[in-house]
Amino acid sequence: MDQVKVIEIKKSVFEDNDKDANNLRKELKDRGVFLLNLMSSPGSGKTTTLISTLNLLKDKLKIAVMEADIDSDVDAVKIKEATGIQTIQLHTGGMCHLDAEMTRQGLDNVSLEGTDLVILENVGNLVCPAEFDTGSCKNAMILSVPEGHDKPLKYPLMFSICDVVIVNKIDVLPYFDFDLEKCKEYVRMRNPKAQVIPICAKTGEGVDVFANWLLEQVKNWKQQ
Amino acid sequence: MHELGIVFYIIRDVKKVAEEHKVEHVSTVVMNIGEVSTIIPDYLTDCWRWAADKEDLLRGCELKVNTVPAVTYCEDCGKEFPTVQHGKICPHCGSEHTYLLRGNEVEIKEIQV
Ligand SMILES: Nc1nc2c(ncn2[C@@H]2O[C@H](COP(=O)(O)OP(=O)(O)OP(=O)(O)O)[C@@H](O)[C@H]2O)c(=O)[nH]1
Ligand SMILES: [Mg+2]
Ligand SMILES: [Zn+2]
Numbered sequence: 001m002d003q004v005k006v007i008e009i010k011k012s013v014f015e016d017n018d019k020d021a022n023n024l025r026k027e028l029k030d031r032g033v034f035l036l037n038l039m040s041s042p043g044s045g046k047t048t049t050l051i052s053t054l055n056l057l058k059d060k061l062k063i064a065v066m067e068a069d070i071d072s073d074v075d076a077v078k079i080k081e082a083t084g085i086q087t088i089q090l091h092t093g094g095m096c097h098l099d100a101e102m103t104r105q106g107l108d109n110v111s112l113e114g115t116d117l118v119i120l121e122n123v124g125n126l127v128c129p130a131e132f133d134t135g136s137c138k139n140a141m142i143l144s145v146p147e148g149h150d151k152p153l154k155y156p157l158m159f160s161i162c163d164v165v166i167v168n169k170i171d172v173l174p175y176f177d178f179d180l181e182k183c184k185e186y187v188r189m190r191n192p193k194a195q196v197i198p199i200c201a202k203t204g205e206g207v208d209v210f211a212n213w214l215l216e217q218v219k220n221w222k223q224q
Numbered sequence: 225m226h227e228l229g230i231v232f233y234i235i236r237d238v239k240k241v242a243e244e245h246k247v248e249h250v251s252t253v254v255m256n257i258g259e260v261s262t263i264i265p266d267y268l269t270d271c272w273r274w275a276a277d278k279e280d281l282l283r284g285c286e287l288k289v290n291t292v293p294a295v296t297y298c299e300d301c302g303k304e305f306p307t308v309q310h311g312k313i314c315p316h317c318g319s320e321h322t323y324l325l326r327g328n329e330v331e332i333k334e335i336q337v
Contacts, residue, residue: 007245009332013233095229127262128226157262189312189320 017132020100024107024135034221035103035118036214037136039158042124044144045168047075048201049210050121054083056211061116061218066090066106068098068123075121086110097128100135117218126151130158138163138217140210145169145176149183152190159190166210167198227267230330231275235282237332242281245337252286252336258327259294259308294327 028035040046047067054063065087067076076089090106092098098106103120110118120136122129141162143151146169152159159165165187167180184196195213199206238253253272257263269287276282294307298314299321305314312322 004251004336006334006336007241007247008334009237009241010334011237011332013230013237013330013332016237017233095232096226097229128229131262 014131014133017099017101020104021133021135024100024104025137028135028137029221031112032222033112033115033118034138034218035107035120035134035136036217037120037122037129037134037139038142039122039126039129039139039162040124040142040144041126041147044124044142044147045201046121046124046142047078049142049166049168049199049207050119051079051082052201052204052207053211053214054079054085054119056208057117057215058083058085060215062114063117063119064088064110064112064115066103066110066118066120068092068102068106068121070094070096070123092123096123096125097132098122098134099132103134103136116222117214126155126158130155130161137221140164140166142166142168143183145172145178148176149179149186152183152186156190159187159194162191162194164195164197164210164213167196168201170198170205171200171202227263228271228275230263230268231271234272234287234332235275235279238335239279239281241335242337247335247337248281250282250285250335250337252288253282254288254290254333254335256290256292256329256331256333258292258329260324260327261330263330265289265291290333292327292329295325296322297325298322 038046063085065079065085067087068090069075070092073089076087080087088109139162141158143165187194187196197206197209199210238250242250257265272287276285295304296307297304298319300319301317303316307327313320314322
């Protein structure tokens with residue numbers, strides 16, 4: 001038998017992606033484009049929230065949307081029809097998250113000229129997207145009332161990387177034992193810097209708070 | 225599903241290293257996986273078997289997993305304690321001012337060729 005030779009690597013699996021993500025962020029900075037990565041469990045209301053938010057912002061900013069899905073284009077079509085905004089569909093080919101390289105490939109298909117804001121709807125999942133930096137400038141996540149207020153304890157990494165936590169479907173609060181104050185406290189435990197914004201994407205209640213937050217972020221990104 | 229994604233990254237990195245060292249076949253890949261990394265070693269090795277056998281470089285190659293115990297450090301009393309048993313609260317002084325020292329890694333340690 002041949003002799004076994006050992007090659008030391010000692011390298012984190014996430015290292016290359018982290019590098020790609022930092023490069024992408026730098027390029028976006030140079031071009032004055034703000035990229036928001038929006039994450040949540042399946043069905044928390046990413047698409048519905050996006051539609052309400054886009055309708056508030058589309059006269060103020062030039063926006064593009066990238067919809068990541070494992071294998072359909074339902075959401076992209078829905079957004080395009082409801083807002084008229086440029087929307088492209090990314091297929092992750094079975095992968096449970098997007099990485100920086102896939103995000104870049106998506107951006108290559110967006111006309112970025114003059115675009116202020118690109119929103120990426122990530123794959124519905126609270127674990128994997130948290131581990132892969134997409135190169136986004138800020139991260140937002142949606143937690144919906146039926147999921148329960150203890151999610152920040154169960155998915156600490158996701159909550160620790162988010163700049164804003166949207167609590168959606170507050171219209172159904174009377175029917176669930178969801179405790180908004182407890183939820184805020186748990187988010188603070190994981191991430192004291194995260195802002196919590198309660199909304200109802202269906203009626204638009206509270207969505208203006210999120211839209212203003214986003215507007216502020218885009219402005220800061222271009223100025224700094 | 226999560227583990228399969230990780231496997232693709234491992235394969236990509238191992239391929240790169242193999243190319244640099246002009247290696248034609250890798251017999252073992254050794255990983256350091258932290259106890260609180262969210263990776264389940266059994267799923268990882270299952271996904272590995274499926275994906276690695278599709279590559280000439282990695283056909284039959286074994287994936288060995290070293291588990292790295294998770295350890296948390298307490299800023300208030302300066303002691304360390306096992307994370308999985310005690311979580312974020314220091315068992316020595318009850319403080320919540322703690323942070324993870326290790327146990328989060330998903331690292332390729334070495335390959336054997
Ligand atoms: N009651 C209530 N239902 C909502 C609200 N927002 C969204 N929904 C409903 O929740 C369901 C899922 O909403 P989507 O916006 O498709 O959720 P999503 O996160 O984009 O889902 P995926 O892309 O499949 O992960 C739909 O039936 C929406 O109508 C809300 O504020 N209140
Ligand atoms: Mg959707
Ligand atoms: Zn202590």
